[in-house]
Amino acid sequence: MNQESQKPSSDALKVIAFDIFGTVVDWHGGISAEVAQVLPEVDADAFAMAWRAGYQPAMRGVMERLAAGEGGFTLIDELHLAILEDVLREFKIDRLDKVQKRDLNRAWHRLPAWPDAVEGLTRLKRKFTICTLSNGNIGLLTEMAKRAGLPWDCVLSAEVFKAYKPDPRTYLGVAGVFDLSPGEVMLAAAHHDDLEAARSCGLQTGYIERPLEFGAKRPKDVSSRESNTLHAHDINALADLLGCGEQR
Amino acid sequence: MNQESQKPSSDALKVIAFDIFGTVVDWHGGISAEVAQVLPEVDADAFAMAWRAGYQPAMRGVMERLAAGEGGFTLIDELHLAILEDVLREFKIDRLDKVQKRDLNRAWHRLPAWPDAVEGLTRLKRKFTICTLSNGNIGLLTEMAKRAGLPWDCVLSAEVFKAYKPDPRTYLGVAGVFDLSPGEVMLAAAHHDDLEAARSCGLQTGYIERPLEFGAKRPKDVSSRESNTLHAHDINALADLLGCGEQR
Missing domain, CATH: 1.10.150.240 (Putative phosphatase; domain 2)
Structure with a gap:
């Protein structure tokens, strides 16, 4: 997908919820x-x-x-x-x-953040509310964020909604927490099945390329799919696409 | 209470959960x-x-x-x-x-933070995990934190535990989230009833003086009670008592 052709309805976007394992950190x-x-x-x-x-x-x-x-x-x-x-x-x-x-x-x-994560999230946080939406529990996600410096506005988890992704209660739960319509929320993830489930609940979707998620021996296909609202090389690139100002 | 006589078992303390309305912000x-x-x-x-x-x-x-x-x-x-x-x-x-x-x-x-809150929390965050424990909902607490610059490690709420304070599920819920014993958690609050309920669940308690909680016309009695682990003039003073280094 040509990045110039991506036309997010970014004026409606309020909250970006991030998948964690593989998307923000290198499990x-x-x-x-x-x-x-x-x-x-x-x-x-x-x-x-x-x-x-x-x-x-x-x-x-x-x-x-x-x-x-x-x-x-x-x-x-x-x-x-x-x-x-x-x-x-x-x-x-x-x-x-x-x-x-x-x-x-x-x-x-204690999983390490991908090298772009802290800067990209910090840029996105200036313009949007950024949160986790992970099947990891709150204590795990909080300790991870504290160690890695991930600047979440809040930590949401399957633990809050008492259901794991891809259960619709998790994606719709994020919209409910912030009293928004699903279209005002984006899920950002490196996994198409997670994004598909979010899309079927009415969320916007941002695919993040993580070709090395399974290690250097098993490069992953990260080609883009038309069905996603945005396709970004990494979290800094997502911030670029969403008009969050320059990188350092 | 003489501050010198306060002997917190601070080496066991891992998490400080803060009441919000009146304690951290001026409702x-x-x-x-x-x-x-x-x-x-x-x-x-x-x-x-x-x-x-x-x-x-x-x-x-x-x-x-x-x-x-x-x-x-x-x-x-x-x-x-x-x-x-x-x-x-x-x-x-x-x-x-x-x-x-x-x-x-x-x-x-949109409630404003008390003047000491951002600095006091920032100091405490270096040594402890700091979170909210409020009856306010997650969306409210997240928007408040974003506007006021409150640097929570995570936002916990009655909404997570499906019970309001002073229900024991809320205080014990914080310990559960972080896989800790109740004595490794402190509730910090400007209200003795909240602190009493936390203490009866085994949490440490830190009283924060907020003499102007009800406005300048109704100064509140903020004298100390022996039953609390710590008694602090404000959140910066709590950071002092817990050995979080110097104020700016």
Whole structure:
């Protein structure tokens, strides 16, 4: 898509909600680095991929149990820990005690921001309200923001809406929190399925290219799709497209 | 209380949650000023007092209906608007249309911070996680923070816990969000009833003096009570007591 041809209805836009894992922070790089440190005997890249792969099925399980009236909403910290136990078994590691597992699990709180994120968000914040919209829990997102310097106006999460993305309650929940119509809110994400679900709720959508989300060995197709309101190389480019003044 | 005699167990303290209306922002000053502008014919001080007085009964009504299984959780924006209708009737004002009422109602989003708040919070944020814990809704608190420059790490609200203070779910909810024990959290507030409820949940408590909360005509007793962990003249003084380095 030619960037000049992108015509956002940016005068109506009030709030930009960001997906986090992969879009704002580098989960593959962060998890691989901590795994390499704690478990030098394993393939850290494969371990990170396996840990992440358990995430969607675990959330589906929670939502199925919730729908059946069995058990409550579960925080991602708990899901990540349960998946970690499985992955450790799969990789035949049994030497971590409870405290070590708990600390490794908090690697998800310590994920590094992509290099453009802090500057891009700081520029966007001058003109819009910027928030998270992640399946990560509030405590995780808050600690991550504090460490990485992510300047959120507020931290919204599946934990607030008691539903995970792509449940419509999450996207419409952001509009509800700010008493806006869905078209005044944009979801910015590096994942087309997340953006599609937001679009079907009436939100604007901004695709962020993250070709290295799965590591340098697995470059991701980041070609643009007409269906998104905007397509940006990174968060600084999104700020450019939305008229947020010059980069430093 | 002699400040030297205050012995906080500050090495255990991780999170400080702040009450907002009266503690961080000046609701009486802010509401009076906007009422004086929009309704020059009324006694703005009396109008502000009447509006605020409707708040506790309105919240009690919601919680009673919730407990009886009738109706859902209600945002403070809606309660404030319903009370405004009552107060306008009481003051015999019928010249505001729907848009004007809605705009006046958002005066609660535009309340000014007490002069020490931004600096005090900025200092505390370097050492602790700082968040709101208010009955105000997330949208209100976020807009207020953005306008006033309040540097929250995250915005927590009755809206997250689906219960208003002094319900224990709110105070214990903060500890739960950050996976902490209640004693690792402090509530900072200018109201003894709020602090008492937090203390009964095991939180530390910091009383903030706000002698002018109800305006210059009604100075409030701000003498200290032994039951609080800390007693501070203002938020900068709280930062002093918690060893957050020098003021500017």
